[in-house]
Amino acid sequence: MTEEGEKLLSIKDLKTHFFTERGVVKAVDGINLEIGKGKILGLVGESGSGKTVTALSIVRLVSYPGKILNGYILFQNENLLEKNEREMRHIRGNRISMIFQDPMSCLNPVFTVGDQVAEAIRLHQDIPRSEIEQSVVNIFEKVGIPDAKKRLKEHPHKFSGGMRQRVMIAMALSCHPDLLIADEPTTNLDVTIQLQILNLMRKIKRDFKTSILLITHDLGVIAEMADHVAVMYAGKIMEYSDVVEVFSNPLHPYTKALLESVPRLDVETRRLRVIPGTVPELLNPPDGCRFSPRCAYTREVCRKEVPPLIEIKRGHSVACLRMNDIDTERGDNNV
Ligand SMILES: Nc1ncnc2c1ncn2[C@@H]1O[C@H](COP(=O)(O)OP(=O)(O)O)[C@@H](O)[C@H]1O
Ligand SMILES: [Mg+2]
Known part of the structure; x- marks a missing residue:
């Protein structure tokens, strides 16, 4: 040190x-x-x-x-x-996590943002299936995505540039x-x-x-x-x-x-x-x-x-x- x-x-x-x-x-x-x-x-x-x-x-x-x-x-x-x-x-x-200028390049247009963040959490944290949705809501709230429960069911194209960037930050943070x-x-x-x-x-x-x-x-x-x-x-x-x-x-x-x-x-x-x-x-x-x-x-x-x-x-x-x-x-x- x-x-x-x-x-x-x-x-x-x-x-x-x-x-x-x-x-x-x-x-x-x-x-x-x-x-x-x-x-x-x-x-x-x-x-x-x-x-x-x-x-x-x-x-x-x-x-x-x-x-x-x-x-x-x-x-x-x-x-x-x-x-x-x-x-x-x-x-x-x-x-080590990375976030980029263009969040669309990291988000899959086919899946809901909730599913994508849930997947990131599933890969990196050892928590029961039943609690994953709540973790997604928590992390969405942490990164300032309002109305998290509803929004996690939406696809990336429904999100503005700033909100997509928040989704990407949420994914990056899911592995602490x-x-x-x-x-x-x-x-x-x-x-x-x-x-x-x-x-x-x-x-x-x-x-x-x-x-x-x-x-x-x-x-x-x-x-x-x-x-x-x-x-x-x-x-x-x-x-x-x-x-x-x-x-x-x-x-x-x-x-x-x-x-x-x-x-x-x-x-x-x-x-x-x-x-x-x-x-x-x-x-x-x-x-x-x-x-x-x-x-x-x-x-x-x-x-x-x-x-x-x-x-x-x-x-x-x-x-x-x-x-x-x-x-x-x-x-x-x-x-
Ligand atoms: N795949 C590649 N093939 C050839 N040159 C590349 C490639 N990727 C980046 N470069 C070159 O590397 C240099 C640095 O690029 P980059 O790191 O993207 O710059 P910055 O992020 O500072 O704008 C540039 O001259 C760029 O043309
Ligand atoms: Mg660059």
């Missing part, structure tokens, strides 16, 4: 590449991450950064032609990369997981529903001491929810720290650029900056720092050397070769 608390998950030097006909896509390229017990780690970055592939690597659901090449994923002191498929299935069913991986869980929902789902996840963390890996491209969600933040870009972790530090003292130019691109209520929106350029194709990632082609502070060295992720003060790590220079310097691309 460290002073900061016990770790539930530690990822070290994880590499997940896709061996496509066009070449090797280095989607996740040597990342380190940690999630504390009962904590929320926010994994943030633009679309195409490798966040989903990271999540799929943890539960070992990377599909062909993807392959985990390197590293370890220590979960409750067991290396998940050494588990066979049967053991992984057990872990996925009982200790130690780790919940939520990949853009609120991305397609309107703001009010989004807040309700986020509050629900906060409640889950509080009531069940569940650790959560919360994946999003939305820094607002991170600010509200996360204890720690990992900023991912083009298959690499660029910055890692606790949430207060990331927002008050961001050190990586990519983190700074991300923060400047978030609309704020207290700042005129015309000053909003967009990060120039796009996330590179990971088939041929740039040499050196992967952010260097878009970075306002790039120098020759950045295009040659890959910056290691270095802990520059307790609990705050940054992967930037020029991090000590840029505070005194305006970025070339800044206007």
